[in-house]
Amino acid sequence: MVKHLDPRVIKTRSSLKTALISLMQQYKIENISVQKITETAHITRGTFYLHYKDKRDFISRAMTEILDDFFDAVIDDGTDSLPEHYAFLNGHAVNVFYLNNAFNYIEKDAQMFNVLLNTQENGLFEHELYARMTGYLNRFYDQMKPAFADIGVPINIQIAFTVSAYVGLIKNWLIEGMIYTPHYMTGSVHKMISLVSAGSPKTVTFTNFFYSDPQLLARQTNNW
Structure with a gap:
């Protein structure tokens, strides 16, 4: 209830x-x-x-609520975006990170995210964001392990690299004053992901966790 x-x-x-x-x-x-x-x-x-209870309780819960709201807005069922319908999923949904939702959400509260991620004295939020993203990627890997491409790199290194890249990109976008629109950022990430994707058409990598709707990109290409 x-x-x-x-x-x-x-x-x-x-x-x-x-x-x-x-x-x-x-x-x-x-x-x-x-x-x-x-x-x-x-x-x-x-x-x-x-x-x-005290300041520590307040700050901890405030950071958690901000992250909860963010991930509620950007994590959703992305099963249909995977290379194919895998039998081992047995009908279970696979959650992915919707890039356009993320950039739009951050743009709407840019001052808050800029303070939380780019104030040198306060690293708590970035640490918590990094941990939450790592958790989602680990769950994605656990679900998709039978189809995961073997690129000869330990999974923990792949996850650390991936999370650092996306968190770093968001920080840089904010620092530079968001001179690019959320849609342009989504399209740019989509292009970079396409270049680094590895494996056969039926395998999965961590690039599949970050989803950009191709229909949305096609409709709005002329607005970039």
Whole structure:
């Protein structure tokens, strides 16, 4: 049974997260006090402690909620995007990372993501994003292992390389002021993936985890 939060609770937590992001532009996380957070959010300390045990609990849950919302928007069933319908899946869905959804989502809250990923003093979010992406790629590999291309490189190295490339690309896009549209970024990644794909037409690599809808790309090519 889904538990729906009181709108007032949602508003309070949103205000606190917004205050945290604002403060992270100026201070290291360890130098951000509960008092600074509540004053910036225009919320009393009593209200803060109704929702969170302490600052550590708040920051941990705030980062988790931001990542949950992000991955809810970008991870979806991509079984039909795989090279073929594999019998070993037994009808189970395979989740993939929808590139266009990701770039669009980040663009809509660019300031927050830029602070979280490109503020040198605060590496917590990047670490958590890296860990979450690694988890999804490990699950993708576990599902697709029978069809995975053998390129002679340990899986943990392939995953580390892949995650670093995508997180680094997002960081660079933000640093450069998002001079390219989300659609252009999706198309560019699609082209690069096409060049580095390996194996036979029936095998899978980690490039298959990152999906760009070919119909969407075809419809919007003239808008780049």
